[in-house]
Amino acid sequence: MNIIASSTSRPTARALTAEEKHEIDHEMTLYPDKRAVGLEALKIVQKHQGWVSDESLMGVAEYLGMSAHELDGVATFFNLIFRRPVGRNVILFCDSVSCWIMGCDRIKEHISNRLGIDYGQTTADGEYTLLPVPCLGDCDRAPVMLMDGEQHRNLTAEKIDQLFAQRALNKEASESK
Amino acid sequence: MTDRPLTRNIDMSRAPFDIGQYRAAGGYGSVEKMLKTMAPGDVLDLVKNSGLKGRGGAGFPTGLKWSFVPMGDNAPKTKYLVVNADEMEPGTFKDRLLMEGDPHLLLEGMMIAAYTIQANTAYIFLRGEYLRAEKLLQNAIAEAHNKGLLGKNIQGSGFDLEIILHTSAGRYICGEETALLNALEGKRANPRAKPPFPQVSGLWGKPTIVNNVETLCNLPGIVNYGIEWFKGLGLGADAGTKLCGVSGRVKNPGCWELPLGTPIRELLEDKAGGMCDGYALRAFLPGGGSTDFLLPQHLDLTLDYDVIGKAGSRLATGTMIVLDDRTCPVGMVGNLMKFFSHESCGWCTPCRDGLPWIDEIFQRFEKGGGLESDMQVLTDHLEYLGPGRTFCALAPGAMAPLGSALRHFRDDFHDHIHGGGCPWQR
Numbered sequence: 001m002n003i004i005a006s007s008t009s010r011p012t013a014r015a016l017t018a019e020e021k022h023e024i025d026h027e028m029t030l031y032p033d034k035r036a037v038g039l040e041a042l043k044i045v046q047k048h049q050g051w052v053s054d055e056s057l058m059g060v061a062e063y064l065g066m067s068a069h070e071l072d073g074v075a076t077f078f079n080l081i082f083r084r085p086v087g088r089n090v091i092l093f094c095d096s097v098s099c100w101i102m103g104c105d106r107i108k109e110h111i112s113n114r115l116g117i118d119y120g121q122t123t124a125d126g127e128y129t130l131l132p133v134p135c136l137g138d139c140d141r142a143p144v145m146l147m148d149g150e151q152h153r154n155l156t157a158e159k160i161d162q163l164f165a166q167r168a169l170n171k172e173a174s175e176s177k
Numbered sequence: 178m179t180d181r182p183l184t185r186n187i188d189m190s191r192a193p194f195d196i197g198q199y200r201a202a203g204g205y206g207s208v209e210k211m212l213k214t215m216a217p218g219d220v221l222d223l224v225k226n227s228g229l230k231g232r233g234g235a236g237f238p239t240g241l242k243w244s245f246v247p248m249g250d251n252a253p254k255t256k257y258l259v260v261n262a263d264e265m266e267p268g269t270f271k272d273r274l275l276m277e278g279d280p281h282l283l284l285e286g287m288m289i290a291a292y293t294i295q296a297n298t299a300y301i302f303l304r305g306e307y308l309r310a311e312k313l314l315q316n317a318i319a320e321a322h323n324k325g326l327l328g329k330n331i332q333g334s335g336f337d338l339e340i341i342l343h344t345s346a347g348r349y350i351c352g353e354e355t356a357l358l359n360a361l362e363g364k365r366a367n368p369r370a371k372p373p374f375p376q377v378s379g380l381w382g383k384p385t386i387v388n389n390v391e392t393l394c395n396l397p398g399i400v401n402y403g404i405e406w407f408k409g410l411g412l413g414a415d416a417g418t419k420l421c422g423v424s425g426r427v428k429n430p431g432c433w434e435l436p437l438g439t440p441i442r443e444l445l446e447d448k449a450g451g452m453c454d455g456y457a458l459r460a461f462l463p464g465g466g467s468t469d470f471l472l473p474q475h476l477d478l479t480l481d482y483d484v485i486g487k488a489g490s491r492l493a494t495g496t497m498i499v500l501d502d503r504t505c506p507v508g509m510v511g512n513l514m515k516f517f518s519h520e521s522c523g524w525c526t527p528c529r530d531g532l533p534w535i536d537e538i539f540q541r542f543e544k545g546g547g548l549e550s551d552m553q554v555l556t557d558h559l560e561y562l563g564p565g566r567t568f569c570a571l572a573p574g575a576m577a578p579l580g581s582a583l584r585h586f587r588d589d590f591h592d593h594i595h596g597g598g599c600p601w602q603r
C-alpha cells in the first residue's frame with residue numbers, strides 16, 4: 001500500500017471540503033452503518049478531486065472512523081477508483097468479447113497512435129487517460145467506449161478522428177473566450 | 178393483456194415514460210391490486226406457481242428462493258430486498274435496456290418482491306458505468322415518492338418501503354450475490370461462504386433476497402394477469418418471456434423480448450437478420466461469456482433452460498455472442514480468459530492462480546510459443562476450476578467457454594501451437 005511505501009515525508013489526512021462532507025453525510029443517512037459508505041465517499045472525493053490521493057484516502061477514513069488500510073483495501077478492489085492522478089477525461093474503452101469480435105483492437109491502436117498513450121497512460125497535456133473496461137453493456141453496437149459520461153458506439157477510425165478533432169476545436173473555442 | 182410484458186412501454190427513440198405516462202399505461206396497477214387484495218403469502222404462492230425462474234444467470238425458481246425468508250411475528254423485523262443491476266457479464270446488454278427503457282417497471286416489480294418478504298428497505302446495486310440508468314432510476318424513485326408510492330404507509334396499506342440506489346465502481350465479482358452483499362456493506366467484494374444463505378442471513382446479517390433486474394420486471398405482469406397468462410406466454414416448458422440479445426457479425430444485432438421456447442434460429446435469423454454478408458456462423462455462446470459454445474447444428478433447439486442445458490450449455494443471461502468463420506476462436510476464448518483472470522477476486526487459490534496461468538498460455542498461443550503440453554495444462558484446469566472446487570461460480574463459469582472450445586476447436590489450437598502464433602489476419 002502506497003501510504004507507507006511511496007514517500008519519505010509521510011502523507012497526512014486532508015481535511016475534506018464542506019461540499020464533500022455534505023455529500024458523504026447524505027449517503028450516511030441511507031445505510032445503517034457508516035462504514036458502508038466507504039465506496040460512495042471515495043467516489044465523491046474522486047468526483048471533486050479527479051482521483052483519490054493518499055491524503056484524501058486518509059481524510060475519508062478519518063471521517064468514517066475506519067483505518068486507512070481497510071479503506072484502501074476497498075479503494076484498490078474497484079476498477080474505477082483511481083489511486084493515481086488521471087487526465088481530465090478518462091476514456092473507458094471496452095475490450096470485452098463482442099467488441100473484440102467487432103475489431104476493437106484496431107480502434108484501440110488508432111486511439112493510442114492519435115493520443116500517443118497506451119492503456120494506463122495519460123497524455124502529456126493532462127487531457128486524456130486511456131483505460132480498458134469490461135463489457136459496457138452495448139454489445140449490439142460494438143465497438144464501444146465511455147468518455148465524459150457518454151457512450152460512443154459503433155466506433156470506426158473515422159469516428160474517432162472526428163470526435164477528437166471536434167473536441168480539440170471546442171477546447172480552442174472555450175479557451176479563446 | 179400483453180404478450181410483451183417487459184418491453185411494451187419501451188421505445189428507445191424517446192425518453193422513458195414518466196410516472197404520469199406510466200400510470201396512464203396501467204403502471205403500478207399491480208401494486209394497487211396487491212396492497213388492496215393480497216396478503217404477502219398470496220403473492221408468494223402466486224409467484225411460486227407462476228414458474229418464474231431467475232433471469233440473472235442461474236435460473237433458480239424465484240418463488241422457491243423467497244420461501245426461505247423467515248416470515249411471521251417471530252421473524253426479524255429488518256429484512257432487505259437487493260436488486261442485482263451489476264450487469265457486467267461479457268456480451269450481456271439486457272438489464273440496461275430495461276432500466277433505461279422503463280425504469281418504473283423495475284420499481285413496480287421491486288415493490289411486489291419487497292411486500293412479499295415484508296422488507297422495508299430495498300437497495301438497487303447498479304453498475305457504476307451505467308450513468309444514464311442511474312439518472313433515470315434516481316428520477317423515477319423521486320417521482321414514486323412524490324406520488325406516495327414509496328415511503329411510509331403506502332396508499333394507506335400500512336406497508337412502508339424505501340428504495341435506495343447504490344452505484345458500484347466496476348468489478349464483475351460484485352454481481353455474485355454474496356460478494357454483492359459485502360460490497361453493499363462497504364467491504365471488499367469477496368463472496369461469502371454458504372450456508373447461511375442470504376435469505377436467512379444476508380445484508381448486515383438480516384434476511385435478504387437478491388434478484389436480477391429482469392426477474393423483478395416480470396412480477397407486475399404476473400400479479401396483474403395471473404399464472405395462466407404467464408405460463409401461456411412460453412412456447413415450451415418454461416413460463417414467460419425472456420430478453421434475448423445477439424451480438425457479433427450479424428446483420429441486425431440487438432435485444433428483443435421473445436417467448437421462452439422460441440427456436441434459436443428464429444432469434445438469429447429473423448430478429449438478428451442472420452450473418453453479415455461474407456460471414457458464416459461457426460459457433461455461439463448462448464447466454465453470455467460464462468456459457469459453453471453451441472454449434473450451428475443446435476440452431477433448432479429452443480430457448481428453454483432445460484433444452485439448452487441438455488445440449489451442454491446454459492441459457493443464462495439469454496444474450497448470445499456469435500462467432501463467425503473469419504474470427505479466431507482461440508483469440509475469442511483468450512479474450513474471455515483475460516477478462517476472467519482480471520476479474521477473479523483472488524479469494525481462492527485455483528481461481529486466483531489458475532486463471533492468470535491460463536491467460537498466459539493464451540497469450541503465447543497468440544504470439545507464438547505455444548506448446549503441445551499447454552493443452553494438457555488447460556484440460557487439467559477444467560477440473561481444478563470446475564464446479565465445487567472454488568468458492569463461487571466465477572471460475573466454473575470461465576471454464577465453460579474454455580472446455581467447449583477445447584472440444585470444438587482442436588484444430589485451431591493445433592495451428593496456433595505448430596504455426597508459430599495466430600494464423601488469422603485480423
Ligand SMILES: Cc1cc2nc3c(=O)[nH]c(=O)nc-3n(C[C@H](O)[C@H](O)[C@H](O)COP(=O)(O)O)c2cc1C
Binds near residue numbers: 234242266389
Ligand atoms: C461472477 C458472477 C457474476 C454475476 N453477475 C451477475 C449480474 O451482474 N447480475 C445478476 O443479476 N446476476 C449475476 N450473477 C448471478 C447472481 O449471483 C445471482 O444468482 C442472481 O443475481 C440471482 O438473481 P435471480 O434469481 O433473479 O436470477 C453473477 C454470478 C456470478 C458467479
Ligand code: SF4
Binds near residue numbers: 368521568
Ligand atoms: S472462484 Fe474466483 S472469483 Fe470466486 S471466490 Fe474464488 S477467487 Fe473469487
Ligand code: FES
Binds near residue numbers: 096139269
Ligand atoms: S463487449 Fe463491449 S459493450 Fe459488451
